[in-house]
Amino acid sequence: MRVISVVNQKGGCGKTTTAVNLSDCIALHHRKVLLIDLDPQSNATLAVGMNDNEIKSSMYDVFCNNMSVRDIVQEIYPNFFFAPSRVTLTAVEQFLSGKEGRETVLKECLQPVMNDFDYIIIDCPPSIGLLTFNALKASTEAIIPVEMCTFSMQGLGRLLGTLELMEERGGHVVSFRALATIFDQRTKFSWEFFDELKRHFGDKLRDTKIHETVKLKEAARAGKPISRYYTGCIGFFDYDKLAKEIIAEEPEKKEKKSEQKKPKDKGIRFDCFAPDAQSVQLVGDFNNWCPNQIHMLNSDGNGIWTKTLLLDKGKYQYRYIIDGQWIHDQRNKKTEYSPYGGLNSVIEI
Numbered sequence: 001m002r003v004i005s006v007v008n009q010k011g012g013c014g015k016t017t018t019a020v021n022l023s024d025c026i027a028l029h030h031r032k033v034l035l036i037d038l039d040p041q042s043n044a045t046l047a048v049g050m051n052d053n054e055i056k057s058s059m060y061d062v063f064c065n066n067m068s069v070r071d072i073v074q075e076i077y078p079n080f081f082f083a084p085s086r087v088t089l090t091a092v093e094q095f096l097s098g099k100e101g102r103e104t105v106l107k108e109c110l111q112p113v114m115n116d117f118d119y120i121i122i123d124c125p126p127s128i129g130l131l132t133f134n135a136l137k138a139s140t141e142a143i144i145p146v147e148m149c150t151f152s153m154q155g156l157g158r159l160l161g162t163l164e165l166m167e168e169r170g171g172h173v174v175s176f177r178a179l180a181t182i183f184d185q186r187t188k189f190s191w192e193f194f195d196e197l198k199r200h201f202g203d204k205l206r207d208t209k210i211h212e213t214v215k216l217k218e219a220a221r222a223g224k225p226i227s228r229y230y231t232g233c234i235g236f237f238d239y240d241k242l243a244k245e246i247i248a249e250e251p252e253k254k255e256k257k258s259e260q261k262k263p264k265d266k267g268i269r270f271d272c273f274a275p276d277a278q279s280v281q282l283v284g285d286f287n288n289w290c291p292n293q294i295h296m297l298n299s300d301g302n303g304i305w306t307k308t309l310l311l312d313k314g315k316y317q318y319r320y321i322i323d324g325q326w327i328h329d330q331r332n333k334k335t336e337y338s339p340y341g342g343l344n345s346v347i348e349i
């Protein structure tokens with residue numbers, strides 16, 4: 001059971017977009033996920049398609065009316081459960097002020113549902129007030145989205161200081177990782193800024209970047225996670241990659257990984273005919289569908305891009321990414337429908 005806060009006191013850095021789409025992508029990998037909207041602005045609630053007037057009870061009732069989390073949660077997609085927020089949540093800070101144990105109310109309220117879910121993800125408000133304290137006290141981990149812009153590092157020191165203080169004073173450790181968001185890969189600025197983040201955070205910066213794409217904005221406006229809106233965009237692949245990265249950190253996964261056998265020494269050659277392409281990549285089950293890992297080469301200049309992989313016996317689905325477009329292998333008749341839409345090519349070894 002993991003509880004992950006998505007937190008940064010800066011607004012507009014992609015907290016809600018990350019909380020919603022990460023929760024959904026983890027749920028697609030057959031984990032039971034509860035997403036909690038802890039922001040009185042209720043952006044996550046809107047982003048999953050709920051209207052304020054449809055909500056009978058919300059996180060406000062959990063904090064102030066002794067309602068159980070179980071009573072306010074709704075399953076919005078298979079495995080994806082949601083606890084909504086309303087603007088009334090602003091009153092929580094005042095309601096709790098001066099009360100003993102005011103920073104651990106959420107933690108207490110989550111205790112009874114801990115075994116109901118594999119993940120609880122909390123979308124925090126853009127401030128370090130009592131709500132954010134409650135989220136952090138209930139969490140074992142935090143994701144800090146950092147937008148690729150000059151001022152995004154300002155104020156981060158205070159958040160990191162808060163995490164340190166929690167550890168020093170209360171022995172509560174929240175292991176955090178920063179996440180680069182709204183990354184425009186066309187600009188030199190983004191790449192330079194990412195390098196700066198890497199220098200600043202070291203291995204506390206996640207490798208996965210969330211690229212800028214209007215599809216994520218459109219999906220939020222449509223009240224849907226990106227997987228239910230448009231899977232053919234980098235936004236979906238980035239969040240799915242992040243989900244896989246987080247799932248791979250599950251304790252039992254880590255153990256399994258170290259037990260994995262080495263691939264057999266058998267090269268499988270992939271050929272892709274794309275004479276006009278600037279770049280061709282290969283993605284598939286064999287690399288968890290991560291872009292920017294396997295770059296194909298057009299070394300003979302004949303338009304055929306090749307890559308040889310060492311793979312174990314088995315069946316693999318794959319696609320080529322030709323100049324950013326994900327397409328199946330036109331020369332391979334064996335295809336299967338992808339659960340996320342479109343066709344994947346299939347190879348059996």
Ligand SMILES: Nc1ncnc2c1ncn2[C@@H]1O[C@H](COP(=O)(O)OP(=O)(O)O)[C@@H](O)[C@H]1O
Nearest residue numbers: 011012013014015016017182211212213216217
């Ligand atoms: N990767 C992205 N590409 C394009 N727009 C994005 C991306 N991530 C977030 N946005 C947009 O930026 C705005 C702020 O994002 P949001 O997730 O609401 O931030 P926060 O919760 O930190 O305030 C929203 O309009 C959202 O749709």
Ligand SMILES: [Mg+2]
Nearest residue numbers: 015016039043
């Ligand atoms: Mg938000």
